[in-house]
Amino acid sequence: MTLTITNIKRSNSDKTETVTLENGVIKGWNIPAEGETIDGQGGTLAPALIELHAHLREPGQTEKEDLASGLAAAAAGGYGTVVCMPNTVPVIDDPAIVRSLIQKANGLGFARLHPAAALTKGQNGETLAELSYLKDAGAVMFTDDGRTNENARVLWLGLEYAGSLGMVVSVHAEDASLRADGVMNEGPVSEALGLPGNPAAAEAARVARDLEILAGLHAQGSGAHLHIQHLSTARALELVRGAKARGLNVTCEVCPHHLTLTDEALRGFDAIYKVAPPLRTQRDADALLEGLKDGTVDCIATDHAPHTRAEKERDLLDAPSGIAYIELAFPLMYTRFGGDLGLDKLLDLMTAGPARLMGWPAPSLEAGAPADLVVLDLETEREVSPAEFKSKAKFTPWAGEMLRGWPLLTVVGGQVAYRRE
Template identity: 60%
Template sequence: MKGELLIKNVRLLDSRGEHGKADVLIGEGKILSLEGGDAASVLDAGGLMLTPGLCDPHAHLREPGQEVKEELATGLLAALRGGYTDVVCMPNTTPPVDTPEAVMALIEKARGLGYARLYPSAALTQGQEGKLLTEARLLKEAGAIMLTDDGRTNEDAGVLALGLAYAASWGLVVSVHAEDAGLRRGGVMNEGPLSYRLGLPGNPAAAEAARIARDLEIVRYVMPGAKAQKPSILLHVQHLSTRRGLELIRQARAEGLPVGAEVTPHHLTLTDEALESLDPIYKVAPPLRTQADIEALIAGLLEGSIDCIGTDHAPHTQAEKEQDLLRAPFGIANIEVAWPLLYTELVLKRGFPLPTLLERFTDGARRVLGLPLIRLETGAEASLMLFDPASERAVNPAEFASKARFSPWAGWKLQGWPVMTLVEGRVAWTHERLGVGA
C-alpha cells in the first residue's frame, strides 16, 4: 500500500485524548494506516501533534461586495494557517447572501481555490431586513448550512418564530446575534464603571441576557410542532459574552431545548479594561466584558454548556479601525491566532484539558452544524491539523494572510502554532520550515 504522505513519529490527539505516537500514512483523501508504509513524501514530525482539522462556525469573509476588507482567497488561506479545514461564512455582505444562486456561487469559487472548505450560511430574512423570510428549503438544497441575520438582531419575534419552525422542517440551524437593540442602543463598550468614567455609551450585559431569554421562549413555543424533526440544535447563540447569558443557556439545555452556543477567543482572553486605551482595535459586538464574565465563560466551555469556539473573524481595513472609538466598526480578525492563543492562555496557563479544548474547536462545532466528526483512525477522512506544542513565537500581524493585518494580541508570545493543514488528504498549507507542501 503506497500513500502520498507519511507523517512519522507524530503524537496523535483528538477529542477522546492523546493516543501516543504513530506513523500516519495518508492517501486517497484518508488515513490509510497508523503503522507506516511507503509514500511519495515523508515528514519526520517528532515533537509535533496531529489532530482533526479545526471547524469555525462563524467567520466573516466579506465576499461578495466587501473585498477591500477580506475575500475568499485571503480568508480561507488565513483559515488554513490557523489550522482550520472547515469554515462557515456569514451572509452580511453586499448584497447579503439570501438566494440559492449566491450560496452556490460562493461554494463554487471556494472549491476552485483549494483552500479550507467553505460552508456558506444564508440570511434568515430577505436582505437581512428582519421582515420576509428567505426560502429555507431552496437555500439548503443550494448548500447553505445555517440561517442567520448575523450583523443584525432579529427584532420581530414572530418572524423569528416562523423562521425557526421552517428551519426545523428542513434540518437547518438558526444562528442569532443575541443583543436587544433597545437596551444596547449606541453602546460601544461594556456598560460599567469604566464606561461611566470614560464617558462612553455602554452596552449592558442585560442586552444579551434579555435577548437570549426572549429567543429561548420562542424556541419553547416553536418546538411542540417541530418535535417530529428532533433537531439536535435549532437555535445557536453566537459569541456568548456574559455570565448571565451562560446561565440562561445552561438552564435551557438542562430543560432539553435544542439550543447551542459559541464563545470567541477575544471574549475568553480580553476584558473591557483594554478600552482604557480608547483603541478601536478592541471594539467588538458584543463588547469585551469583565474578568468575572471570562471566568464564567471558561467554566461553561469546560463543562460543555458552550458547544464550541466561533472566531467571529471580522476583518476591516486599517483606515476604518483607525477612526475614533465612536465611529470605528465593530470586529476583530483572529482566525490565524485562535488555536495558539487559547492553547497558550487556557491549556498552558490555566491547565484547561487539551482534549476538551480541541473538542470545542472540532467536534463541538461539527455537531452544531451537522457535519461528520473526524477521528484519527484508519479509514478516516484526512482533514487534519499538525501543530507544534513547544515552540514559541510572537503574534506578528504583518505576516497575516488576512487583509486585516492588525491584532489586539500583537506581540503576545504564543505556543501551539499550526505548521500544516491537510484537507481531504491534500497538503493545503504548510509552514516553510517543514519543506513539504502542495
C-alpha cells in the same frame, strides 16, 4: 494522491508515529510510506479545526478580506472547514451566490467553505429567505448575523421552517433598543471614559426571549434548533444552562476575545478592541470559561471579522466592530487555557463540538476517516507577528505576545492547505 506524514504524535500519546493519506482519507497508521513524505517535526496530530462563525467579506467587501485571503488565513490557523456569514454586499440570500462561493472556494486549495445563508431576505428581518432553495444550493446554516432579529414572529417562523429542513438557525442575541448606540460594555469603565454603554441586559434579555420562542416551538413538536452566537455575559450563559437542563435544543458558542480581553482594554480608546457584543468584565470572562469546562458551551468560534486598518483607526464612536484573528485562535486558547481545559477538551471544543452542533460526522484520526488534519507545535513559543498574517487585516490586540500551539501543517481532503515555512 498519496501523502505520508512522519514524526508525529497523537494528543494522548508520546509515541512517534506515521500516518498515510490516500484519496482524501486516512489510509492507515505506521504502514510503509507512500507518495510525498512530510516531516511532522514531532508535532501533535489532530483533526483539522472547524470554524462556525467567520466573516470572509465576499462578495462586495473584498478590500477587507476575500475568500482567498480568509481561507488561507483559516488554513494557517489549523482550520479545515469554515462557515462564512452572509452579511456581505449583496447579502447571501440567493442560491446562486451560495453556489458561486462554494465553487470558487473549492478551487483555491485552502480551508473548505460552507456558506451560511441569510434567514431573511436582505437580512431585513421581515421576510424569510427561500430557505429550502438555499439549503439545496449548499448553505449549512441560516442567520441574520450582523443584524439582530427584532421581529419575534419572523424568528418563530424561521426556526420552525429551518427545523423542518433539519437546519440550524444562528442568532446574534442583542436587544437593539437596549443596546442603543452603545460602543462598549456599560459599567464603571464606560462611565469613566464618558462613552455610551451596551448593558449586559441587552444580551440576556434577547437570549431569554429567543429561548421562550424555542420552548414554544418545542411544545408544538417542532425540531427547531437555536444556536446563540458569541455569548459574552454570565447571565446569558446562565439562561442557556437552564434551557439545556429543560431539554431545549439550544447550543451556543464563545469567542476567544471574550475570554482573554475585558472592557478594561478600552481605556486607551483604541477601536481595535471594539466588538459586538462588546468586551465585558472579568467576571463574565470567568463565567464563560466555566461554561466551557462544564459543557454548557458547545464550541469555540472566532467571529473573525476583518476590517481595513483605516476603519479601525477611527474613533470608538465611528469605527466598525470586529477583530480578525482566525490564524492565532488555537495558539491563543492553548497558551491561555490549555492548563484549565486540557488539550483534549480544547480540541473537542474546536473540532468535534462544532461538528456535533451541525450534525456532521465526528472528526476522527482512525483509518477511513476524512483526511482533514492539523499538526500542532505545542512546545515552541512564537511571537504573534501580524505582518505575517495571511488575512488582509494585519493587526491584532495580541501583537507581540508569545504563544504556543502554532500549526505546522494543515491538510484538507488529503491535500496540503498550509505548511509553515
